[in-house]
Amino acid sequence: MSERLLILSGPTHEYIDPVRFIGNASSGLMGKALAEEARARGFEIDFVSGPVASANLPTLGESGVSHPVVSAEAMLAKAGELFPSADVIIFAAAVADYAPDEKKPEKMAKSEAGLTLKLKATPDIAKTLCAAKRPDQIAIGFALQTADGEANARRKLQAKKLDGIVLNTPTSLGARDGDFSFLAAAAKGFDHWGRIEKRECARRIFQSLESLSREK
Secondary structure (H helix, E strand, C coil), rough: CCCCEEEECCCEEECCCCCCCCECCCCCCCHHHHHHHHCCCEEEEEEECCCCCHHHHHHHHEEEEEEEECCCEEEHHHHHHHHHCCCCEEECEECCCEEEEECCCCCCCCCCCCCCCCEECCCCHHHHHCCCCCCCCCEEEEECCCCCCHHHHHHHHHHCCCCEEEHHHHHHHHEEEEEEEEEEEECCCEEEEEEEEEEHHHHHHHHHHHHHHHHH
């Protein structure tokens, strides 16, 4: 029986009014690379993605199902439905950390006086879902950092109860490559992969998953 994989990918858009939103810069290319590597390895895939260009979505064929969402709340709701049946979960989405406290029903007129927005925190999807993670499930997260990368990635690994975390930098945004490192929960230090293509990063993540599976 094939293992079931849940991938969260792309950005979330948190709308201010019907046309304006807050979001993170994410192309979805990392999620696409992960899904296509998983398909080649025989996984059954649930692919939950925020809004990205259609060219940046994977071709799943009979290997899986795509679940489009927009907001962090919607991504959490859909992922929450799929999480219990997943053997492996990869949190590659760039979820917006904040959303407007109130969405305006009509487009706001531009004003020379400027605009003050009241924001609220969005749900921490990985932390929320992994609070109920079973011992037989494996969860991998991503940490994009601009400073104190290793310390912050290690903190996120522990706080979210992940089995491994991929550290990268803003140079990967919208690019087909990036500077990546990997830390497994049981490891003492990071495995520095250097600047590699996202397809190669996906391959190495699945190699790491094989090692984590043997440790379960």
